[in-house]
Amino acid sequence: MSEQHAHAHGEHPSIPDAGDGMPGYYEIMETAVRELLVEKRLFSADEIRRMLEVMDSRTPALGAKVVARAWVDPNYKQRLLGDPSGAIGEMDLLGMQGQHMAVVENTPTVHNLVVCTLCSCYPWPLLGLPPRWYKSAPYRSRAIIDPRGVLKEFGVDLGSDTEVRVWDSTAEVRYLVLPERPAGTEKMNENELASLVTRDAMIGTARVAPPTGSRP
Amino acid sequence: MNGVHDMGGMHGFGPIAPEADEPVFHEIWEARMFGLSCAMTSPPGFTIDRSRYLRETMPPVAYLTWSYYEHWYFATAQSLLEAGIVTMEELRTGRAAAGRPKRNDAMRPADVDRISKAEGRYTRTIDTPPHFSAGRDRAKHESDGPYEAASLRPRQAWPGSSLARRSRFRGFERAWRRRMSAASLHRYVHGA
Numbered sequence: 001m002s003e004q005h006a007h008a009h010g011e012h013p014s015i016p017d018a019g020d021g022m023p024g025y026y027e028i029m030e031t032a033v034r035e036l037l038v039e040k041r042l043f044s045a046d047e048i049r050r051m052l053e054v055m056d057s058r059t060p061a062l063g064a065k066v067v068a069r070a071w072v073d074p075n076y077k078q079r080l081l082g083d084p085s086g087a088i089g090e091m092d093l094l095g096m097q098g099q100h101m102a103v104v105e106n107t108p109t110v111h112n113l114v115v116c117t118l119c120s121c122y123p124w125p126l127l128g129l130p131p132r133w134y135k136s137a138p139y140r141s142r143a144i145i146d147p148r149g150v151l152k153e154f155g156v157d158l159g160s161d162t163e164v165r166v167w168d169s170t171a172e173v174r175y176l177v178l179p180e181r182p183a184g185t186e187k188m189n190e191n192e193l194a195s196l197v198t199r200d201a202m203i204g205t206a207r208v209a210p211p212t213g214s215r216p
Numbered sequence: 217m218n219g220v221h222d223m224g225g226m227h228g229f230g231p232i233a234p235e236a237d238e239p240v241f242h243e244i245w246e247a248r249m250f251g252l253s254c255a256m257t258s259p260p261g262f263t264i265d266r267s268r269y270l271r272e273t274m275p276p277v278a279y280l281t282w283s284y285y286e287h288w289y290f291a292t293a294q295s296l297l298e299a300g301i302v303t304m305e306e307l308r309t310g311r312a313a314a315g316r317p318k319r320n321d322a323m324r325p326a327d328v329d330r331i332s333k334a335e336g337r338y339t340r341t342i343d344t345p346p347h348f349s350a351g352r353d354r355a356k357h358e359s360d361g362p363y364e365a366a367s368l369r370p371r372q373a374w375p376g377s378s379l380a381r382r383s384r385f386r387g388f389e390r391a392w393r394r395r396m397s398a399a400s401l402h403r404y405v406h407g408a
Contacts, residue, residue, distance in 0.1 A: 041318050
């Protein structure tokens with residue numbers, strides 16, 4: 001079945017079921033609560049706008065900066081693993097839903113995977129808001145009993161000699177995976193390295209791929 | 217803690233479905249719901265744990281069938297109801313009832329910047345030794361596949377399996393089949 005969009009991307013966010021243009025039931029409920037709270041002076045519309053602007057600025061590119069810094073600076077890496085919140089704070093990247101951080105390091109023999117089985121906890125200041133699959137029942141239910149199967153679905157096929165560690169997030173403590181630096185990147189600088197690091201690599205559902213064109 | 221939200225280890229939810237080029241919000245109202253929930257002046261005593269707990273008070277059928285930001289709607293509205301800041305009638309009409317108190321401590325956009333950068337650590341000192349220690353105590357489970365690992369999910373007896381509770385649940389199921397409205401869902405949870 002084709003799901004092609006007729007319109008150009010960027011016009012408006014992709015809305016799967018917008019259909020007839022009528023507001024949905026929950027859209028109406030959201031509007032009712034929002035207008036009610038503005039009327040009760042719990043907030044103003046400007047706050048919502050500001051909140052969304054703040055969240056717009058939170059993307060996986062920020063987490064990638066932390067990873068790249070750890071790859072090029074052994075002292076920083078040591079601080080990042082020993083006092084994650086302190087080291088991330090040095091780069092001014094702590095904040096709402098990512099104040100108390102834990103960083104777990106992938107090695108040739110250990111692969112880390114992050115989940116929130118109870119809901120959707122995720123390090124917002126470093127990765128932005130989580131993708132839908134991270135919040136979905138299939139991922140939340142399976143990541144802890146079949147992590148190797150889950151990883152295989154994401155294209156990460158681990159040998160039996162690699163230990164898998166699964167970290168279940170809490171409301172208070174958020175996890176960042178420090179992925180392995182790929183081979184063939186010895187001559188790359190920090191910014192170039194950061195551009196290789198993907199969101200999924202920092203959740204643990206991917207590895208960082210070597211730069212295109214490099215020969216392993 | 218054995219509700220439907222506690223999904224780790226459950227079977228039967230099917231494959232994971234990553235989306236290519238996924239938008240941050242799939243519908244515009246989701247973005248507004250997100251902004252509203254994060255930016256409102258929290259009711260007294262409202263914490264991040266409470267925010268999650270409120271989602272967990274949703275009846276299981278609703279929890280599984282409502283979308284993610286519908287959960288957010290529920291938790292936000294529920295916190296306002298419980299704090300007495302809004303009433304069910306106000307929620308239904310979307311208008312403040314005459315004579316009901318207004319608050320004047322609304323956050324300003326600058327407050328949003330402040331709370332979005334707030335720092336906090338959750339480490340606490342305790343005066344009792346922990347039961348388990350990292351590295352030394354671990355539960356091991358050898359497994360050939362996911363089905364072997366079913367025992368990983370702690371299966372306690374479902375609490376409160378009294379006839380009353382079950383009939384209450386059946387009442388909810390009946391309501392759900394009639395297409396439960398958000399307001400009636402709140403009313404159901406409050407038992408009114």
